[in-house]
Amino acid sequence: MQFIENKTFDDIKVGDSASLTRTLHSDDITLFAILSGDINPAHVDADYAKTDLFHHIVAHGMWGGTLISAVLGTELPGPGTIYLSQSLEFRHPVGLDDRITATVTVREKDNAKHRLILDCICRNQSDQIVIEGSAEVIAPTEKVKRPRALLPELHMHVRGERHRHMVEAAAAFPPMRMAIVHPCDALALNGALDAADAKLIVPVLVGPIAKIRKAAVAAGRSIENIEMVDAPHSHAAAEIAVELARAGKVEALMKGALHTDEVMGAVVAHDGGLRTERRMSHVFVLDVPTYPKPLFVTDAAINIAPTLEDKRDIILNVIDLCHALGIAGPKIALLSAVETVESKIGSTLEAAALCKMAERGQIEGGLLDGPLAFDNAISKRAAAEKHIVSAVAGDADVLLAPDLEAGNILAKQLIYLAEADAAGIVLGARVPIVLTSRADNAAARVASCALARLLVEHMLKSPMRGPAT
Missing domain, CATH: 3.10.129.10 (Hotdog Thioesterase)
Structure with missing residues (x-):
């Protein structure tokens, strides 16, 4: 001492x-x-x-x-x-x-x-x-x-700064029409109206108009000049919003005050849904105070136990999002409990197979490495101590979780223990879907709309590719 x-x-x-x-x-x-x-x-x-x-x-x-x-x-x-x-x-x-x-x-x-x-x-x-x-x-x-007192390590970080940069980048484009599904409480409505104020979206409010007006009164916001589409209940609101997207009348969806299953049920319906040849997946874009750049975590909300082919699509989805945000060659860490291939740990086998698929051109646009334990993915020191030689280790842009439980726990630990700001979006459908949580504040909803706006612009210039065969 x-x-x-x-x-x-x-x-x-x-x-x-x-x-x-x-x-x-x-x-x-x-x-x-x-x-x-x-x-x-x-x-x-x-x-x-x-x-x-x-x-x-x-x-x-x-x-x-x-x-x-x-x-x-x-x-x-x-x-x-x-x-x-x-x-x-x-x-x-x-x-x-x-x-x-x-x-x-x-x-x-x-x-x-x-x-x-x-x-x-x-x-x-x-x-x-x-x-x-x-x-x-x-x-x-x-x-x-x-x-002698040990001084704490300090990290200078401006809260929400990276998300503000995304909002500023998205605001450079004309606002897109976005269907807000069942915005029948103040939080859901405020998120949509704040995104409109930021010049990101032109909201189309879909749901029971009487309830939407009541939510506006509770929020202290005016919706007199905003388009509304009446729907008798939340299920119908989801179906109508999906139909608006299929008809090209809106370019994106945002979940309001209803269950995720209701929205996604209408989105994934075989007749009248928004399916593509890609598997749909969710991405958290996290602004973590102790990490030097945005950190993408996928999939933490849609795919419970993704197969190898599902993970390929999840990776392709997040690569497209990274490209939309100006990250030309995202570094993708395929997470597991260890950094070596073990026959008893299925996620290590799938990580190795995904790396080989990338090597053979079945996954393009990003740099993959795995299996990698979490510490090796985000810490250069940890990777060096384990003698891992990799361009991804210690510098990952994307963390691919082995399953939904691991991804969800990881994302929420970063949000609630590391004070990360979170934005999120569902990819792989015909249009981006902002899948909000009841815990999301208005800033998170606005940042998520910025993700959707940037992705729509990217899709117009470079339509998403299907999985390689």
Whole structure:
């Protein structure tokens, strides 16, 4: 165990010194803004990061001073020090990625008051003095030795930022007509109206009009200028919405306040449904704070125990979605409990077969690898420790779950334990289907509509291919 220990006033001599070295990163500045509430554009705007004004105000003022304070509080004198005053002059700009060494040296001792005057100097990696000044402290008179606190690892993340980028990209295209199936509560209606406000969709509300109007009153929203199609109940609403899609009158569907089975029952009907030659599947697009890019999880909502052929279609579906989002060669990790092929674990055999199918051209447009355990799929360190050499391991865009239970548990763990933001969509039908959950907030519904809008645009330019034979 590491300890932090002070020097008492009696132990300290004039000329004693201590140092601390740190490198200035952009996250340091962001964290300071979060802690202090200082959102002055001169401090946090990226455009200022290229100017001496930025360096002078931010790096000298807040960061250099904190380094000196850290030396005084942890090294000399250390724990128990009372900070009285500090006077600093800024000699040279500090830039991002500069390595700064802060040094304090005892200049004077006041025996009567146990006070110290210390010279304070910060130098950069070129040995230039960037900060110079002095500090006055009251040194501790009793010895202190305590375990050194372990600081938590911090990840800078703006909540929902990646989903906002999707919404902005989708809003660049004309809004599409989307049937909202049975939007008979405030949450379902708000999601549709918010997506309309974001210029993603032109909603067509399908359901009992009296109930829809009641939901609008509860939500405090106006629906006077929005098209509505009357249906006596939720089953009928699903059937009418599917018929609108078959007739080309809407380009996508969104589930409202009804059971998933009711919507999907109408979608998969052999007579009058929206089937294609592809197996339908669901994809979660997750914005995970601790992962550096969007993470796709499939299938966690439709296929309970997918066969090898089903998994091929599930992969083709998610590849099309990735392409629609601008990910040209998505890296697809085929998940299992282990990273080796084991005859007793069927998902490892299917993963190996899928990789061979990709090698033979039966799955195109993405890079597959598996079987991979979850840690090896998303952690380069874990993959390296197990000597896995792969372009996918540790850098996956897509996680293919072995079955619905595993996929559903995985997605919900990321949402509820890792604070991931989720958007979701059903693929493989004639039109995209936004399959919302009662737990989804309005932002998740809007992000899901953005997925549908981007996929529709992609389908117009590159119709989805059927499975290779």
